[in-house]
Amino acid sequence: MSEHVEVILRSILAFGILLIGSRLLGKQTISQMNIFDFIASITLGAITANLAFNTSLKIHHMVLAFSIFVFVILATAYLSLWNQKARKFFAGDPTVVIQNGKILEHNMRKMRYTIDYLNQQLREKDVFKIEEVLYAIIETNGTLTVLKKPQFRNVTKKDLWIATASEGKLPIELIMDGKMKEDNLKDNQLTHEWLQSELQKRNLSAEEVFYAVLSPDRNIYLDTYKDHINSSLDKE
Structure with missing residues (x-):
């Protein structure tokens, strides 16, 4: 078998097992990832990449390594599902960086989180004044969640006592x-x-x-x- 044909077949196999692995692991691994999901994803990607083009490595060894990693990730996911301590160990905890309009510098330093990046993420949430923020929390997947103070939140129909029709179905x-x-x-x-x-x-x-x-x-x-x-x- 020529080397070009072998690379083509290995690439198809690599794509196939990566697709199967992704379906087994579910949507969480391919959505906003926490630290563990990130490590798992790049590791699986590295294994399949080597399977595709590194002809010096045996195919069954790479497939075995991929299968072991998928099994470990699944086992860890189930362990985290039933054990709060394990979930905290693998995913970590959210970190509060703003409380009642005050920046918590100590928490930011622990995360090596700069004020420039904080301001950028606040602007992405349409927040341009830090004093408007009641709480800002860095989630385990790295995104910023913002709760504004009550006087700065958008007015809803409920606030104005406007009647709304119930929607019990999706389009x-x-x-x-x-x-x-x-x-x-x-x-x-x-x-x-x-x-x-x-x-x-x-x-x-x-x-x-x-x-x-x-x-x-x-x-x-x-x-x-x-x-x-x-x-x-x-x-x-």
Whole structure:
């Protein structure tokens, strides 16, 4: 077997086991990661990368190493699920960096967290004055959570005693890529006849619709393949 063909086959295998490993580990590892998730992810990536192009390493050794790491990560996840001390050890604790408008310099120094980066993350939360902050907490995944003081929070309908209609359902996808979502129609007791009649009211067929969604208030959003826009803004 030529070396080029071997690299191609090894790359396909590496992608396959990485995909399977990611599905086994779940969504948390590929979302906002804490320290343990970060270490696990780069380790699995290094193993699969070596499996793909390092032909001096035996395939079954790399697959075995990958499997062991996936098992260890899964075991650690289950241990953290049932044991609070283990969860604290692997993920760490959130750290308060602002309390009642005051910066906690000691906590920032422990995390090697600079005031410049704190200000940047506050601006990303639309906070430009530190005195507006009641609490700011660095989560275990590195993101900043901000709770403003009551007088600086956005007004809600509840604050103004404005009545709101309850929404007990999520939007329902009816059509995607010109094809009806059969399972969604069936699960929500919606018929083809009803959907066809709604499309006929708009002089459309299902094949002309790129995307259709039924909102909780029973309004239908439709996007057709032909947008009838003279000058599109998404062209590069």
